[in-house]
Amino acid sequence: MFILPKQRDRIRWVVLFSALFSSCVAKPPREKGTFKNSDLVELIKLDPTIKLDIRYATSKNLAGRPVYTEARAFLQRPAAEALSRANKALELLGYRLLVFDGYRPWSVTKIFWDITPATGKQFVANPKKGSRHNRGCAVDVSLYEIASGKEVAMPGEYDEMSERSYASYAGGTPQQRALRDLLRSKMEENGFTGLDAEWWHFDYKDWKSYRIQNIPFSQL
Numbered sequence: 001m002f003i004l005p006k007q008r009d010r011i012r013w014v015v016l017f018s019a020l021f022s023s024c025v026a027k028p029p030r031e032k033g034t035f036k037n038s039d040l041v042e043l044i045k046l047d048p049t050i051k052l053d054i055r056y057a058t059s060k061n062l063a064g065r066p067v068y069t070e071a072r073a074f075l076q077r078p079a080a081e082a083l084s085r086a087n088k089a090l091e092l093l094g095y096r097l098l099v100f101d102g103y104r105p106w107s108v109t110k111i112f113w114d115i116t117p118a119t120g121k122q123f124v125a126n127p128k129k130g131s132r133h134n135r136g137c138a139v140d141v142s143l144y145e146i147a148s149g150k151e152v153a154m155p156g157e158y159d160e161m162s163e164r165s166y167a168s169y170a171g172g173t174p175q176q177r178a179l180r181d182l183l184r185s186k187m188e189e190n191g192f193t194g195l196d197a198e199w200w201h202f203d204y205k206d207w208k209s210y211r212i213q214n215i216p217f218s219q220l
């Protein structure tokens with residue numbers, strides 16, 4: 001179809017306006033029912049021996065640019081206390097927890113969904129349903145060795161969209177698989193449930209009791 005320059009300008013303007021409008025009006029899903037009051041706790045304030053590597057505050061993440069303006073991690077208080085207990089249990093074995101992410105504002109879940117191609121959607125949460133991270137009840141975590149202070153090698157990298165991310169992946173070295181399984185067992189002993197598709201992701205048992213939230217870190 002032949003489009004006159006004037007019409008083309010109009011179409012461009014409408015497309016741009018629609019994109020801006022949809023990003024402005026994007027809102028978390030409305031949830032019915034009763035929920036507990038949010039009590040997000042900053043993890044390193046509760047347990048300073050937990051290490052942070054907040055990838056979403058760097059360019060080393062799915063988006064390729066920082067999506068957090070502050071490198072901080074929060075969880076609902078009972079989940080944060082359970083995480084600290086898992087950290088203490090690991091300490092006896094020479095390891096501690098290295099946290100990549102905890103509470104995540106809903107708007108960030110929306111960004112990840114929008115930029116992920118269809119082939120990778122099983123690794124990201126659908127913003128229509130929200131993520132358990134949005135409720136402050138999910139944590140992305142690995143281990144660091146106390147002696148060296150260094151992150152351990154797992155069978156795959158954090159947020160990698162491949163078979164190496166599966167908790168049941170049989171590749172990698174026996175040491176890598178043993179550490180992945182150690183992380184999972186200590187988290188599960190302390191009230192978290194692992195996710196099959198992501199060795200690093202754990203949900204706290206009471207996640208259904210908390211609402212999806214969209215509060216930025218700067219307001220916490």
Ligand SMILES: [Zn+2]
Nearest residue numbers: 138139140201
């Ligand atoms: Zn996660």
